[in-house]
Amino acid sequence: MRAAKGMRLTYLTLLGVAFFTALPLYFSVVVASRDNAALAQVPPPMIPGGNFFENIGRVFETVPFALAMLNSVIVSGSIAVAVMFLSTLAGFAFAKLRFRGRQALLLITVATMMVPSLLGMIPLYMLMVKLEWTGSIYALIVPGLVNAFGVFFMTQYLSRALPTELLEAGRVDGCTTWGLVWHVVFPAARPAAAVLGMLTFMNAWNDYMWPLLVLTPENPTVQVALSTLAAGYVNDYVMGLAGTALGTLPLVLVFALLGKHIIGGIMQGAVKG
Amino acid sequence: MATRAPDRPAAPPRPPGKRRRFNGRHWRYQADVKGSPYAYVAPFFLLFCAFGLFPLLYTAWVSLHEWTLLQDEHEFLGLDNFIAVVQDSYFWNATFNTLSIGFLSTAPQLLLAIWLAHLLNRPLRAQTLFRVTLLLPNVTSVVAVVVIFSQIFGRDFGLLNWVLSLFGAGEIDWRAGTGTSHIAISTMIMWRWTGYNALILLAAMQAVPRELYEAATIDGASNLTQLRKITIPMIRPTMIFVVITSTIGAMQIFAEPLLFGAYSVTGGQDRQYQTLALFIYENFARLDFGYASAISWMMFLFIIVIAGINFLLTSRTKGDLR
Numbered sequence: 123m124r125a126a127k128g129m130r131l132t133y134l135t136l137l138g139v140a141f142f143t144a145l146p147l148y149f150s151v152v153v154a155s156r157d158n159a160a161l162a163q164v165p166p167p168m169i170p171g172g173n174f175f176e177n178i179g180r181v182f183e184t185v186p187f188a189l190a191m192l193n194s195v196i197v198s199g200s201i202a203v204a205v206m207f208l209s210t211l212a213g214f215a216f217a218k219l220r221f222r223g224r225q226a227l228l229l230i231t232v233a234t235m236m237v238p239s240l241l242g243m244i245p246l247y248m249l250m251v252k253l254e255w256t257g258s259i260y261a262l263i264v265p266g267l268v269n270a271f272g273v274f275f276m277t278q279y280l281s282r283a284l285p286t287e288l289l290e291a292g293r294v295d296g297c298t299t300w301g302l303v304w305h306v307v308f309p310a311a312r313p314a315a316a317v318l319g320m321l322t323f324m325n326a327w328n329d330y331m332w333p334l335l336v337l338t339p340e341n342p343t344v345q346v347a348l349s350t351l352a353a354g355y356v357n358d359y360v361m362g363l364a365g366t367a368l369g370t371l372p373l374v375l376v377f378a379l380l381g382k383h384i385i386g387g388i389m390q391g392a393v394k395g
Numbered sequence: 396m397a398t399r400a401p402d403r404p405a406a407p408p409r410p411p412g413k414r415r416r417f418n419g420r421h422w423r424y425q426a427d428v429k430g431s432p433y434a435y436v437a438p439f440f441l442l443f444c445a446f447g448l449f450p451l452l453y454t455a456w457v458s459l460h461e462w463t464l465l466q467d468e469h470e471f472l473g474l475d476n477f478i479a480v481v482q483d484s485y486f487w488n489a490t491f492n493t494l495s496i497g498f499l500s501t502a503p504q505l506l507l508a509i510w511l512a513h514l515l516n517r518p519l520r521a522q523t524l525f526r527v528t529l530l531l532p533n534v535t536s537v538v539a540v541v542v543i544f545s546q547i548f549g550r551d552f553g554l555l556n557w558v559l560s561l562f563g564a565g566e567i568d569w570r571a572g573t574g575t576s577h578i579a580i581s582t583m584i585m586w587r588w589t590g591y592n593a594l595i596l597l598a599a600m601q602a603v604p605r606e607l608y609e610a611a612t613i614d615g616a617s618n619l620t621q622l623r624k625i626t627i628p629m630i631r632p633t634m635i636f637v638v639i640t641s642t643i644g645a646m647q648i649f650a651e652p653l654l655f656g657a658y659s660v661t662g663g664q665d666r667q668y669q670t671l672a673l674f675i676y677e678n679f680a681r682l683d684f685g686y687a688s689a690i691s692w693m694m695f696l697f698i699i700v701i702a703g704i705n706f707l708l709t710s711r712t713k714g715d716l717r
Contacts, residue, residue, distance in 0.1 A: 132517060133519070136514055147535065149546075150546070208438050208439045219435070236643070236702075237695070240691060241451055241691050241692070242447065246450040249445075265442075268438070345538045349538050349650075352541070353654065363546065366538070369536070370536060374531065374534055377530070377531070377534045384530075
């Protein structure tokens with residue numbers, strides 16, 4: 123009896139939390155599909171209206187949103203692919219190969235994960251000025267190609283999931299190290315690399331401070347374009363939220379489809395860390 | 396083996412040739428085993444040094460100079476930038492705001508996350524649905540979160556003020572006050588990160604042996620006692636990880652105050668919610684890179700100190716199973 127009551131309470135609490143988690147997202151969709159006059163209603167509107175596409179149209183007139191979407195896809199996509207590839211290579215070397223300086227290099231990598239990225243941002247900006255990459259998406263892609271977290275994540279995974287015997291068997295069969303990477307490591311790394319790729323894509327898509335520093339409103343990413351909307355058109359909430367919905371929707375959809383794997387990856391990576 | 400067979404039959408009839416070839420192959424094998432690990436680490440490390448490590452270290456050098464983007468000559472100042480930072484009242488204001496927002500967002504968030512993880516760590520239906528919902532805010536970008544919550548915390552037509560008005564409260568201008576703006580910003584941070592931290596803690600909780608709970612249940616320990624005496628001590632390493640990463644994150648709060656104030660780099664008219672990251676950005680935007688770098692280093696110092704204190708608190712106080 124008591125246990126059943128406890129479970130009911132657990133469900134109720136969790137449903138309550140889920141409600142308050144989803145409410146702001148739902149409400150933003152409601153506002154995004156109304157006009158500005160509806161916002162002043164008492165009580166506020168609670169069901170979506172029919173103005174969404176009109177609001178979206180104004181978003182495209184106000185900021186270069188199509189270009190922003192394209193930029194975000196290119197930046198996040200190339201960063202995700204590069205991080206998956208380079209992290210798998212380095213993670214394999216750290217996890218399974220013996221070489222001088224391995225411990226020290228791994229230690230430096232892990233240590234920098236604890237250093238706030240803000241600390242290096244000003245010299246990185248000066249570097250971009252020198253390379254004449256400010257205003258261009260190179261300034262986002264090139265520094266994003268690798269990160270310490272990815273290497274740490276793949277090192278952790280490969281040291282667990284890749285049997286050393288399999289590598290030794292490959293060696294006996296005359297495989298070079300590159301042969302091992304191609305035939306053994308890549309197939310074994312695929313599940314973790316996929317999770318890492320999705321996490322990296324999401325982070326790159328949502329990154330805000332660095333793109334804000336190096337890009338211009340004329341050549342923005344989605345986040346920079348959204349912040350232009352939010353900052354410059356304070357009284358046009360409806361348009362701001364319509365743009366927000368459009369910029370967030372692709373990611374939320376991907377997440378809703380693949381959420382299980384992403385969550386699995388986050389939870390796995392965390393316990394080891 | 397099978398694929399290499401065509402090369403092999405030639406070897407046995409010619410022992411001398413075989414030996415020479417063996418040496419050549421041996422040399423190549425050695426080079427492969429000894430040298431190639433560096434080749435696999437190199438792409439990562441070269442990029443990492445150029446765009447990760449070098450900027451981190453170079454900030455220290457910049458902070459010791461009078462450094463703006465416009466000049467070519469950078470006068471060496473020694474610690475003058477740091478002395479100026481310490482005497483700058485705006486700096487201490489930003490520090491106070493950062494600590495206040497950091498505390499208001501992190502402390503309740505972690506308690507809530509532990510509790511949520513504890514609830515989810517039961518045989519529940521719709522586990523995946525709950526987890527996906529909890530992580531949705533984390534998928535939403537910071538910019539989107541602030542845009543959404545700016546509406547909710549709006550003075551005139553905000554959803555929250557409407558709800559409060561049902562209980563007879565007057566209109567609150569959330570942006571205007573120090574306390575109210577800090578609460579609004581902390582709410583955004585909490586909304587975005589609680590679920591994420593709950594899932595990480597849940598992962599750790601699932602690794603705790605079931606027998607401990609069974610024994611405790613037989614001994615008549617209540618749910619709350621089990622959480623306090625078993626779960627929390629057992630997941631302490633993960634707790635430390637979560638506390639430290641949350642602290643580092645909270646000390647760098649940037650987008651929330653910037654966009655909540657409709658792109659005001661001062662964080663409101665009276666700087667009532669300017670955080671340290673925003674203060675760095677203000678000086679960066681004035682192209683005073685030396686000064687901004689000095690603030691960055693001070694911020695890093697604070698992070699080390701606070702993360703250290705949190706580490707001690709988390710590892711000392713919470714229960715003693717082992």
